[in-house]
Amino acid sequence: MDYLEFKITCKKEFSEILIAELAEVGFDSFLETDAGVEAYIQEELFDRASYTEVIEQYQELAEISVEEGKMPKVNWNEEWEKHYDPISIGNEVLVRASFHPANPEVKYDILINPKMSFGTGHHATTYLMLRHQLEIDHMGKSMIDIGSGTGILAIMAHKLGAATIEAFDIDNWCVENGNENFELNGMTEVKMGHGTILEVNPSGPFDIVMANINKNVLLDEMEVYVKLMKPEGTLFLSGFYEQDVPDLQYRGESLGLKLGHQKSKDNWAAIAFTRK
Structure with a gap:
């Protein structure tokens, strides 16, 4: 090939x-x-x-x-070993490949052997979503990772104590890589699904709904995301620029949501919605 x-x-x-x-x-x-x-x-x-x-x-x-x-x-493993550096979020999270040494002082150690750039923590949107996750209680909660990529947000939910986790992606390569990363992090009970949100048809409802995709898909699918939320659930969105937030806020409010916390990095944004 x-x-x-x-x-x-x-x-x-x-x-x-x-x-x-x-x-x-x-x-x-x-x-x-x-x-x-x-x-x-x-x-x-x-x-x-x-x-x-x-x-x-x-x-x-x-x-x-x-x-x-x-x-x-x-040989993508060889290429990544040359160029891929660990990512840290303070002393709380270390996202690293298996060829990097662990840091015993870090609270959450996430192993990712990536086959693509998205979802490694290097992209600002993934970094922002991880920071959102660190601020909410996952213990015993249900979580869904929409457009999961390498599976890093699902892995973070597992590390934070989520009881049930679902994840899926439209890309076969992401599904294969995500399942490999789940196993690396001891998530043998979680398998990444393949397809769009309508094809996968998640059961729900979920305490935590996360989607890191792009603005157009988020606007188109947000009504489905809202239906997947528990009454007290939280919806986290990223994959868009800071200037796009008003469009997503308008769409969310039309569906009965209230904009909460917003985080930004390098002109990218990640936002949280709860029900009004």
């Missing part, structure tokens, strides 16, 4: 935006570099028109230049 390689040079503040946009058009692995982003996609899945549309959208603003190539039989 050959991979196409795109070495993208861009302004630093656009690296995460390009990762998000390229993931939407089929790219499945990314490495952030000092110059920008290296993006990879299976050759047979590459859609030149969709890729070009993304690049042209940000070409001028991000000052993009691209070097294209091909990489046969990529």
Whole structure:
């Protein structure tokens, strides 16, 4: 299986935006570099028109230049070992790969062997959702992780004492990787589902509903999320920019929700809703 390689040079503040946009058009692995982003996609899945549309959208603003190539039989574990650094949230959380040493002083140790950039803690939205999780009681609660990616938010819920956890993603690679990460963290009873929220049809209701996807999907699916919430439940959303918060707030309020805490990092945001 050959991979196409795109070495993208861009302004630093656009690296995460390009990762998000390229993931939407089929790219499945990314490495952030000092110059920008290296993006990879299976050759047979590459859609030149969709890729070009993304690049042209940000070409001028991000000052993009691209070097294209091909990489046969990529050893992603080796590539990640070269580039993946542990992520810490104070002395509370350490997100690390299995080849990194543990830190006994950290309260919650999360093992992630990622196959893609999203959900590793490096992306600001994942970091923000983890911080939200640290501030709420999970003990004995039920939690659902919508668009779970590497499974990190579900793993955090497990570490915080959640009694029941569901997680799912539309990407087969995420499901495979998420289940591997669940096993690494002792979550043998949790298996990641595959499909959209309507295809998976979670049973619910849940005390904690989390969705880290993108603005358009969140707006479209929020009514379903609300139906999954217990009366005293909390809905956490991320995957959008700070300037998008009013649109999500308006949609939430139209569904009987009240905006609570908001966190921001690098222009990305994560918000919490409860029922009015």
